[in-house]
Amino acid sequence: xxxxxxxxxxxxxxxxxxxxxxxxxxxxxxxxxxxxxxxxxxxxxxxxxxxxxxxxxxxxxxxxxxxxxxxxxxxxxxxxxxxxxxxxxxxxxxxxxxxxxxxxxxxxxxxxxxxxxxxxxxxxxxxxxxxxxxxxxxxxxxxxxxxxxxxxxxxxxxxxxxxxxxxxxxxxxxxxxxxxxxxxxxxxxxxxxxxxxxxxxxxxxxxxxxxxxxxxxxxxxxxxxxxxxxxxxxxxxxxxxxxxxxxxxxxxxxxxxxxxxxxxxxxxxxxxxxxxxxxxxxxxxxxxxxxxxxxxxxxxxxxxxxxxxxxxxxxxxxxxxxxxxxxxxxxxxxxxxxxxxxxxxxxxxxxxxxxxxxxxxxxxxxxxxxxxxxxxxxxxxxxxxxxxxxxxxxxxxxxxxxxxxxxxxxxxxxxxxxxxxx
Amino acid sequence: xxxxxxxxxxxxxxxxxxxxxxxxxxxxxxxxxxxxxxxxxxxxxxxxxxxxxxxxxxxxxxxxxxxxxxxxxxxxxxxxxxxxxxxxxxxxxxxxxxxxxxxxxxxxxxxxxxxxxxxxxxxxxxxxxxxxxxxxxxxxxxxxxxxxxxxxxxxxxxxxxxxxxxxxxxxxxxxxxxxxxxxxxxxxxxxxxxxxxxxxxxxxxxxxxxxxxxxxxxxxxxxxxxxxxxxxxxxxxxxxxxxxxxxxxxxxxxxxxxx
Numbered sequence: 204x205x206x207x208x209x210x211x212x213x214x215x216x217x218x219x220x221x222x223x224x225x226x227x228x229x230x231x232x233x234x235x236x237x238x239x240x241x242x243x244x245x246x247x248x249x250x251x252x253x254x255x256x257x258x259x260x261x262x263x264x265x266x267x268x269x270x271x272x273x274x275x276x277x278x279x280x281x282x283x284x285x286x287x288x289x290x291x292x293x294x295x296x297x298x299x300x301x302x303x304x305x306x307x308x309x310x311x312x313x314x315x316x317x318x319x320x321x322x323x324x325x326x327x328x329x330x331x332x333x334x335x336x337x338x339x340x341x342x343x344x345x346x347x348x349x350x351x352x353x354x355x356x357x358x359x360x361x362x363x364x365x366x367x368x369x370x371x372x373x374x375x376x377x378x379x380x381x382x383x384x385x386x387x388x389x390x391x392x393x394x395x396x397x398x399x400x401x402x403x404x405x406x407x408x409x410x411x412x413x414x415x416x417x418x419x420x421x422x423x424x425x426x427x428x429x430x431x432x433x434x435x436x437x438x439x440x441x442x443x444x445x446x447x448x449x450x451x452x453x454x455x456x457x458x459x460x461x462x463x464x465x466x467x468x469x470x471x472x473x474x475x476x477x478x479x480x481x482x483x484x485x486x487x488x489x490x491x492x493x494x495x496x497x498x499x500x501x502x503x504x505x506x507x508x509x510x511x512x513x514x515x516x517x518x519x520x521x522x523x524x525x526x527x528x529x530x531x532x533x534x535x536x537x538x539x540x541x542x543x544x545x546x547x548x549x550x551x552x553x554x555x556x557x558x559x560x561x562x563x564x565x566x567x568x569x570x571x572x573x574x575x576x577x578x579x580x581x582x583x584x585x586x587x588x589x590x591x592x593x594x595x596x597x598x599x600x601x602x603x604x605x606x607x608x609x610x611x612x613x614x615x616x617x618x619x620x621x622x623x624x625x
Numbered sequence: 626x627x628x629x630x631x632x633x634x635x636x637x638x639x640x641x642x643x644x645x646x647x648x649x650x651x652x653x654x655x656x657x658x659x660x661x662x663x664x665x666x667x668x669x670x671x672x673x674x675x676x677x678x679x680x681x682x683x684x685x686x687x688x689x690x691x692x693x694x695x696x697x698x699x700x701x702x703x704x705x706x707x708x709x710x711x712x713x714x715x716x717x718x719x720x721x722x723x724x725x726x727x728x729x730x731x732x733x734x735x736x737x738x739x740x741x742x743x744x745x746x747x748x749x750x751x752x753x754x755x756x757x758x759x760x761x762x763x764x765x766x767x768x769x770x771x772x773x774x775x776x777x778x779x780x781x782x783x784x785x786x787x788x789x790x791x792x793x794x795x796x797x798x799x800x801x802x803x804x805x806x807x808x809x810x811x812x813x814x815x816x817x818x819x820x821x822x823x824x825x826x827x828x829x830x831x832x833x834x835x836x837x838x839x840x841x842x843x844x845x846x847x848x849x850x851x852x853x854x855x856x857x858x859x860x861x862x863x864x865x866x867x868x869x870x871x872x873x874x875x876x877x878x879x880x881x882x883x884x
Contacts, residue, residue: 425743428743429743429746431743432743432744432746432747433747434743434746434747434750486739486740487738487739487740488732488734488740491721491725491729491732491740492730494718494720494721494725495718495721495725495729495730497720498718498719498720498721499716499717499718499719499720501714501716502715502716502717502718502729503718503729503730505680505700505712505716506716506729506730506731507700507701507704507730507731508729508730566718566719566720567720619769
């Protein structure tokens with residue numbers, strides 16, 4: 204349809220003040236205008252990432268004051284490895300939440316993914332290439348998601364019920380796959396290396412600063428394109444600040460990691476996945492349609508969007524990312540047992556997306572929220588572990604943090620409503 | 626205007642189970658004219674436009690578009706012909722911004738399969754400016770933050786951006802205040818001046834007499850009269866809506882209740 208030509212301007216209405224739309228005063232051409240706009244937005248409840256960044260800082264200060272091992276390079280490495288499965292599964296959950304739906308099966312789907320991968324790589328077993336085992340495991344997750352999505356979108360069963368059934372059934376499948384062995388130890392060096400090995404110091408620098416350079420290049424080309432089209436731009440100084448902050452942050456991560464075991468491969472994988480899915484949500488038609496279906500499914504349908512296909516695809520992504528998270532989890536433990544995918548992983552993943560700022564009400568959220576939320580959850584888990592508190596206390600604290608995050612979401616939503624920005 | 630209407634419906638019918646929503650209705654709309662479609666609740670106005678828009682096809686009857694018979698079996702068929710509908714609920718996504726809504730489902734892509742935001746934003750601005758919609762702060766603000774009149778304007782702009790030839794407006798002023806109604810009525814007039822055919826559904830006869838050229842009156846799923854605004858009065862239209870002569874009396878009573 205994009206080939207359809209748009210209409211020429213209908214009439215040049217003499218009375219219309221030309222350029223009234225997007226006059227510089229309202230579209231932040233200078234940095235101070237932008238800051239003023241952001242502050243107005245804050246008052247109206249557009250909080251963005253601010254609450255969570257404050258939260259992360261407070262968590263860091265608290266745990267560091269209680270146990271000086273918290274902010275060490277070695278523990279920073281641990282944190283990256285601990286948060287990775289939560290963040291990866293959480294990215295899939297973000298898609299589901301954007302639709303305003305829920306996927307309760309991701310925990311055990313991750314277990315299925317990990318178990319399939321581990322079984323296929325059993326020494327003396329099928330002796331198939333590692334890559335094939337991983338692809339089969341990811342494919343299984345994708346298929347599970349697509350089936351659940353189809354039951355939801357085509358048959359009309361609420362996603363809550365479909366995936367609740369999935370939660371039970373895939374738990375059973377994990378038990379069947381692992382069987383009487385109890386635990387499958389993974390001996391494949393590649394799979395174990397995902398979470399347990401790190402990049403060389405130089406490679407870490409190249410990867411991280413390469414990513415920053417790529418970001419800068421994309422920003423530059425966007426600004427140039429808009430300028431050429433005569434559209435208002437975000438202030439250049441702001442873009443430079445963003446690039447600068449990103450470069451410093453990247454350098455900080457690399458320096459800290461390199462002073463310990465190095466940047467774990469899984470950290471790179473996590474960032475790579477975040478960039479990929481962010482591209483999908485922000486720059487592709489499919490991503491736009493996910494937001495549209497989450498915002499107003501009927502409007503999306505009337506706009507000619509195949510709502511059911513979008514829904515099925517989203518659940519497919521969720522299953523795929525769950526399986527990927529399961530492989531990372533299996534890699535971290537170098538084994539899969541009958542408990543794989545159980546415990547807190549499901550709730551941690553959903554909580555990560557929500558704590559990171561993705562709305563449970565659909566239509567609002569970002570892929571990076573899964574990462575930010577996973578930082579919070581992994582920090583609490585890790586920090587409380589250092590303080591030697593019981594598992595019960597861990598769950599209570601994590602639950603309270605989730606509650607706080609959702610309260611912030613609900614309050615800022617109210618604020619937006621009263622400011623007419625809902 | 627042209628000797629032959631842009632859109633003609635001949636003897637179209639639609640039933641939902643036992644309910645005859647439309648019975649052998651004739652209707653037409655011509656370029657450069659505003660055709661008002663009036664009738665009491667349940668007269669079949671919505672069913673008629675949904676049939677034209679391809680939401681659900683008519684059971685019988687002919688659709689003639691620019692002199693040729695066509696079949697409209699889905700919203701995409703209607704859009705391809707150049708028919709756009711602005712529904713009463715506007716069908717906008719509150720969480721998306723103005724540009725994103727205007728291009729929803731028809732996003733432009735660059736050669737790399739990425740969305741071409743720059744081009745979409747430029748065209749959206751041009752269209753809005755062409756319609757003299759100047760009260761928007763920014764085309765990048767979410768629709769949730771717009772007033773009722775602004776939303777209506779965005780929905781209309783979305784409809785006319787696609788080289789559309791026929792724009793159907795379903796109760797565009799029903800939820801609006803005085804000043805915003807003014808804005809939208811001016812917009813409707815401007816559309817007709819640009820040579821588009823406009824079908825306006827409204828309960829507000831005052832609005833209709835201000836912008837429409839002709840009025841088609843539906844009653845109980847049948848077209849009872851077509852009137853020229855210049856040759857009729859509000860009183861006459863009300864008379865037709867409530868007591869217009871039916872060519873054949875509906876067989877079953879429930880129609881009046883359910884339809």
